[in-house]
Amino acid sequence: MSKEKKLDKKVNRRDFLKGAGILGAFAFAAPLFTDPLQQLLGDVWIDDLHGVGNFTQDYTAANVLYTTCEQCNTHCTIKTFVMEGKKNQQYSSLVRKIAGNPYSPINMVPYNALDYSTPIAAAAAGFGSVAVDGRGFRGGRTCLKGQAGIQTAYDATRIRTPLKRVGPRGSGKWISVTWEQAIEEIVNGSNDLGTPGLKSMWAYIPQEVVMADWEKVNNKEMTFEDFDRKYKEVLIDTKHPDFGPKANQIVNLSGNRREFVRQRIWEQGFGSINSDDHGGVCGVTHVTGNIRSFELKKKKKRMYPDLDHVEFMIAWGTNPVVANKGPTWLAPKITNAKARGMKMAVIDTRMSKTAEKADIWVPIEPGMDGALALAMGRWIIENKRYDERYLRNPNKDAATLDNEPTWSDATHLINVSDPKRQKLRASDLGLGTEEEFVVLQNGVPTLHSKAAEGDLEVDTTINGIRVKSSFTLYKERVMEKTIKEYASMTGIAEEQIILLAKEFTSYGKKAAIMSYRGVAMNTNGYYNTRAINMLNHLIGNYDWKGGSITTGKRFSEMKGRYELLKVPKANKAWGIPISRRQTPYEKTSLFKTDGGYPAQRPWFPYAGSTSHEVIPSAAEGYPYSLKALFIHRMSPVLSMPGGHNLVEILKDTKKIPLFVANDIVIGETSMYADYLLPDLSYLERFGQETIYPNQLHKISSVMQPVTRVIPQARPVEDMYIDILKKMNMPGVGQNAFPDGSSLDSYEDFYLKMVANIAFDGEKPVPDATVEEIQLFEETRKKALGKYFNHDVWKKAVKPEEWKKVVYVLNRGGRFEAPGSEYVGEHVKYQLADQVNFYDEGVAKGKNSFTGEFFDGIPQLNPVKNYEGDEVKSDKPLKLINWKARHMGTHRNINDTWLREIRPSNPLWMNPFDADRRGLKNGDKIRIVANHHTVEGEVFVTNGIRPGTVGAEFNFGHYAYGSAPVQIDSYWTKTPAPYGNTKYNFFEPGHEESGYALGRNTGFSINSLLDLDPILKNNGLVDLIGGGASQYDTRVEVVKR
Amino acid sequence: MENQQEILEQQVTENISQTYGLFSTIFLGEWEKLLSLLSNNNEIDEDHFLSFINELKGTDPLELKIQYDNLFVAPGYYFVSPFQESYSNDDDQIRGILGSLYEQAGIHEKCEEKGELPDHLGCILAYMQWLVHLESFAENKEEMAQLRALQAGFIENHLQWVNKLKSAVVRKLEYGFILEALQQLQLFIEYHREELSGSINQ
Known part of the structure; x- marks a missing residue:
């Protein structure tokens, strides 16, 4: 190929007089109308577009x-207003x-x-006109992220066709291929790559x-030789058969659709x-701490108060009016609760949006949440402010006599x-069996199940x-520590600790804690x-009205009419996960061959x-x-601690x-993949809410396609169906389900799921009427x-199920009628089980480095590395992070409307720290951590504790349409003069209005x-909770 | 003499139309077609502004496809949007307008078959090919003038952005056939625009 400078041929008339040898091949060949000129010279410039400028464009059902929304993990139930697509557009319709x-x-x-029985025509019409009653009555609330979802779906940088890399991984060069070619090469290999x-x-073989x-x-x-000969083709390592079959070396990392992708x-x-989800860098430590505080048969993963009746709430390490599981319902609920007189304390190192509305703001030292909790516990015990009658109940019968739905192990020995x-x-x-525990009743050892009450304090x-x-x-x-010592550790005054404890114990059962990952993202989480x-x-x-609630009741999705997660003749997975989750080191063959402790990497x-x-483990072969490696809806390079270090591993074939x-x-x-395949956005596909609902009602939402933007995009499920069919694997094709029905497309799965939802409960939903079925078809066409x-x-479903499936799809799910949340003074859906002070499961577990037992009672520990040593740093500032109100996930960066809210993530710093560094608001800075340095700008504010700095995550993109997209880079260099407000681009905290800038603004805090220092290619972790530490890093900040 | 001049003018017009067709083929990525033409000894004179195409002889179509896909298809590091809408700050109706034009002209299928949006450069050039080709149907000077005014207007409204596209490609592609094609397309459009404005002495 010639370089640009060689082109010196100018265009002149001679070129067209003599023509060029091949031009004749480009003679106009399309059929012309009889009078094309007349047609053209008629009204060709008249464009009869519809709806432009019509502010009251109306719609019907x-x-x-x-x-279901997927702009963040709340999974709100949403309504879309959709207009039919135009002939000249690729997309099937436009979500307005x-x-x-x-x-x-x-x-x-x-x-x-x-x-729920309201006809869909009436639901869409709303109550009165838009102009009179407002949009809230025609559609419920959704947050700013949810509304911007349109831009996620119609993003100009969507992948339009299957791509295969050209050159080394990460070269950024691709060639478009067909789905058939991509799947063929994924299954049978690629000679050129x-x-x-x-x-x-x-290879697979059953465990037994x-x-x-x-x-x-x-x-x-x-003999081992015979064993080796027999299994070396199917096992990963015949010396370690517990690693499992070679099939385990096919690994999936995906953000959702766990039931289909992981289990099926x-x-x-x-x-x-080996199918893992994002939990390891999200809330797994918090979930583990919660689940293990209760009997396991009922997993209580989160801490929520009954916001409608609680009188004193502590929001601890969470910002529910912005983040948590959804500002759409949490913000108005908290606002209403405040209006009726609820008092609220917010424990958060920074002044979050929730803290702004709190009666008490407790700007704790990051990671010291356990110390504060123990301090409060000390004061409560010393002042006998605990509910002794409750704590003395050792079993369900004793609790029932006291009108208590739950009881504790406080008296268990x-x-x-x-x-x-x-x-x-x-x-x-x-005295009895191994299944029964012992309490002292008036000093006499008694079966815990038989005792009317137990002695609370026992040491004998x-x-x-x-x-x-x-x-x-x-x-x-x-x-073990005095209130004064706790105050010193937490950075909270003794008076405030006492105030918190006193308030918490002043409202009977109508006080509760709402907590989330903020308390758990460290090594002591x-x-x-x-x-x-x-x-x-x-x-x-x-389970008390106004107390701590246990939510998560839903209509059965995976079983009922169809057993969706049972695969006839399944290849049942077994072996040790490569991430060593839920695996005690001591029970593995490696424990013996590696000589016990320390294990090379944590278990x-x-x-x-x-x-x-x-x-990181794959890189080490451990x-x-x-x-x-298959990755879907997860971006480890952005979301893992020091994730940029993973790039070299991903590039290594x-x-x-x-x-x-x-x-x-x-x-x-995904830019490092061999094959990069166009996925459907959440507005284009079926799916399910996989985390949990958090209401006092029984709820099952359904995700279903409302538009199609990219013709060649396919659901990831369909790709796996094709792959498994090509490999003659079970679970797809004919007889994929126990009832003999087949799985040929993802609709087969998800519509059966809807049938399960429709038929669950005391009685199924009604059949859709003839009118609703007609509307269903008309709308979808x-x-x-x-x-x-x-x-x-x-x-996909049986003929007799279809009308009920339509009924549920027409309403976006199934929702229990409000009004039956309580039974007397208790909530209807209850924990109704034992709560545990002591975690004997953890108490018998061991640290895989030191071999020391963990503790069944909470400990206070400094920040520790895998070796167990305290992590020390010469950097003075603790670094924290949080979810922005407008960036729920890294995918939100595509949404211009959201970037307009705040285009970057400035580093929050207290004036005390800023003054010492000569920094003022908006200054360009360099943030220096132990292993990495980034550039950003500073937001000087009293809203963060001195000695701590922090910023929002989900920024710092260098792909995801950020660098390459001409529409953005062009636009942001010369911003269009729209809007009515003068905007100062670089003054953090003053984003009253603004320009979206590009997608590559800010920095990646992860x-x-x-x-x-031991693992080298992964961050600090909590060995019990399993989660990555995100609040244990220290940094220095310098002006640039 | 007048007749001969008319024939020459018609030849020029048709060649300009076909040149738009050639560029449309290039920017729709129809490499097999282009390469098969070159393989039949259809060389372009060395002094012709389209002679850069000769260098394609013997080129692996895969090489061209990779260059094309990375520039215009895969939204990765090298991606440059080949759609007019991406370069327009204030007109979000471009696709609708162009789509209507194609449909009225009866040439919308070409673009649709390729799965491209109406404001894709290849589609716009295909329409321009049709627009120039229509001159042969003009029955009088008035119609001819109207037609040429439409062409000039179309260039003004829908092809000026090629300059921005070229600048964007230059940032991504140090050298390569598509860059060369864009350079020559830019020159060609400028020539045609000036020719339509009557500034070129015929």
């Missing part, structure tokens, strides 16, 4: 579809507006949701077969144990003679066994979370997700390497031989065009996080 679903209580606070196919790396023979090897009934495709199709410090069993004293010896009650162990822990739970334990506020006996360890990503835009991680395959949809 034929323009309305309900679905997004609001809340008026049938759903999530999005209708403070108004009541519409009665040199990537292996799944077929060449996959292997372990039966391994047992023989251990019993000398079979991975755990029963491929038979691979712990065997402190045993290093494992387990709860004393009745069998230990010859029974039959030579030293025992203490759970409460005593807790009391001893809280008494599990213990912090447990310590906070115990404050709720002390007042026994569970996590309790945490359900440790996804941050997947790629415990084994991976062969294929020896460490990750095959890398496939499905994405809607080329992201910071309009919204989806050729992508509404009526026959495929209808055949990139600053400290790496563990």
Whole structure:
């Protein structure tokens, strides 16, 4: 090819007089109308566009579809107003507006949701005209992120076709290929890329077969050589059969659709144990601390108060009017609660939007939440402000007599003679079985299930066994430090600690804590979370109106009419996950062969997700390497601690031989894939809410397509169906479900899910009327065009189910009628179980580095690395981060409307710290951490504790349409003069109006996080909770 | 003599139309078609402003596809939007207007078959090919003048952004066929614009 400078041929008339040899081939060949000229010279410039400038454009139910938002993890139930697509556009329709679903209580606070039986025509019409009653009555609330979802779907940088990399990974060069070619090469390999196919790396064998023979090897009934010969083609390592089959080297990291992708495709199709979600860098430590504070049969993952009746609430490490599980319902609920007189304390290092509305703001030292909880616990115990009657109930019967739905283990005895410090069993004293515990009732050992009440404080010896009650162990822990010492640790005045504890214990059962990940994103996160739970334990506020609630009731989705997660003849996954989640080191073959402690990398006996360890572990080949990595809706490079360090691993084809990503835009991680496949945005597809609802009602929302923007995009589920079919795997195609029905497209799965929802409960939903069925079809033809395959949809369920499926789809889910949330003074959906001061499961677990036992009672620990040493830094400022009100996930950066709110993430700094560095608001700065440095600008504010700095995450993109998109870079260099307000671009905190700037503004705060000095390629972690630490890094800030 | 001049003018017009067709083929990425033409010894004279196309002889279509896909298809580091709307600050109706024009002209299928939006450069050039081609249907000077005014207006409204596109491509592509094609397209459009304005002495 010639360089630009060589082109010196000017155009002149001679060129057209003589023509060029090949031009004749470009003679106009299209058929002309009889009088094209007349046609052209007629009214060709007249454009009859519709609806432009019409501010009251009206709509009916034929323009309305309900679905589920995915602009953040709240998964709000939403209403979309959709206009039919024009012939000249690729997209099937245009979503004109997004609001809340008026049938759903999530999005209708403070108004009541519409009665579920309201006809959809009436629901769409609303109550009165838009001009009179306002939009709130025609559609419920949704937040700014939700409304901007239109821009996520119609983003100009959407991937339009399957792409295959050209050159090395990350070269940024791609070639478009067909889906067929992509799937063929993913399955059978690519000669030109040199990537292996799944077929060449996959092998599976059931666990029972292997372990039966391994047992023989251990019993000398079979030689290792014979075992090796028999299994070397199917096991990852015959010396370590517990690693599982080679199928485990096919790994998935995905943000959602867990049931379909994890349970059906991975755990029963491929038979691979390695499908991880984002929890490891999100709330897993907090979830672990919560779940383990209660009996496991009912997983209480979160701490929510009954906001409608609570009189004193502590928002601890959370910002519910902006983040948490949704400002759409939390903000109005909290506002209303404040209006009726609720008092609120907010424990947060910075003045968050919630803290602005608090009666008490407690700007705690980051990571010291456990210390504050123990301090409050000390004061409550010393002043006997706990509910003693509640705590003395050792079982359900005793609790019921006191009108208490729950009871605690406060009186249960712990065997402190045993290093494992387990709860004393009745069998230990010859009183009963191993399943029963022991309490002292008036000093007499009694079965916990038989005692009317137990002694709260016990420290004695029974039959030579030293025992203490759970409460005593807790009391001893809280008494280890004085209030003054706690005050020093937390940076909170003694008076404020006492005030908090006093207020918390002044409202009977109508006080509760709302807590989230802010208390848990550090190396002591599990213990912090447990310590906070115990404050709720002390007042026994569970299931009480105005107390701590246990939510999550939903209509059955995965079973009922169809067993969606059961795969006939499944390849049942087994083995050790590469991230070593929920695996005690001591029980593995590596423990023996590696000589016990310390393990090379951490093992996590309790945490359900440790996804941050997947790629770093693969790089180390510990415990084994991976062969294929599939990533969908997750971006480790942005979201993992020091994630930029993962780039070199992702680029290394020896460490990750095959890398496939499905994405809607080329992201910071997917840009390194071998195959990058166009995914559907949430407005284009079926799906489900997979985290949890958080209402006092029974709710199941449904995600369904409301438009199609990219013709070649496909749901990731369909790609896996194709791959599994090509590999003759179970779980897809004919007889994929236990009832014999098939799975040929994702509609087969999700419409069956809707059928399950429709038929669950005391009685199923009604049939859709003839009118509603007509509207259903009309709306979808309009919204989806050729992508509404009526026959495929209808055949996904049984004929008698279809009308009920339509009924649910027409309303975007199924919602229990409000008004039945309480039974007397209690909530209807209850925990109704035991709450635990003592976690005996953790007490018997061991640190995989030191081999030391963990503690069943919350500890206070400094920031520790994997080796157990305190992490010290010469940097003076603690670094924290938080979710912005307008950036719920990294995908939100595509939405111009949101970037207009605040185009960047300035670093918050207290004037005290700023003055010492000569910084003023808006100054350009360099943020220097131990392993990385970034550039940004400073926001000087009293709204953050001195000694601490912080910023919002989800900024600092360098892909995801940020660098390459001409529309943005062009636009941001010469911003259009729209808007009415003069805007100062670079004055943080004054974003009254503004320009969106580009997508690459700000900095990635995760990139600053400290790496563990032992692990080197991953950050600091909580060994019990399993989550990545995000608040344990220190930085220095300098002016640039 | 007048007749011969008319024939020459018609030849020039048709060649200009075909040149738009050629550029449309290039910017729609129809490499197989282009390369097959070159393989039949259809060389372009060395002094012709389109002679840069000769260098394509023997080029692997895959190489061209990679260059094209990375510039105009894959929204990655090298991506440059080939759509007019991306370069317009204030007109969000471009696609609707162009789509209506194509439909009225009866040439919308070409663009639709390629799966491209109406404001894709290749589609716009295809329409311009049609617009110039229509001169052969003009029955009098008045119609001819109207037609040429439409062409000038279309260039003004829908092809001036090629300058911005070229600048954007220059930032991504150090050298390569598509860059060369854009350079020559820019010159060609400028020539045609001036020719339509009557500033070029015929």
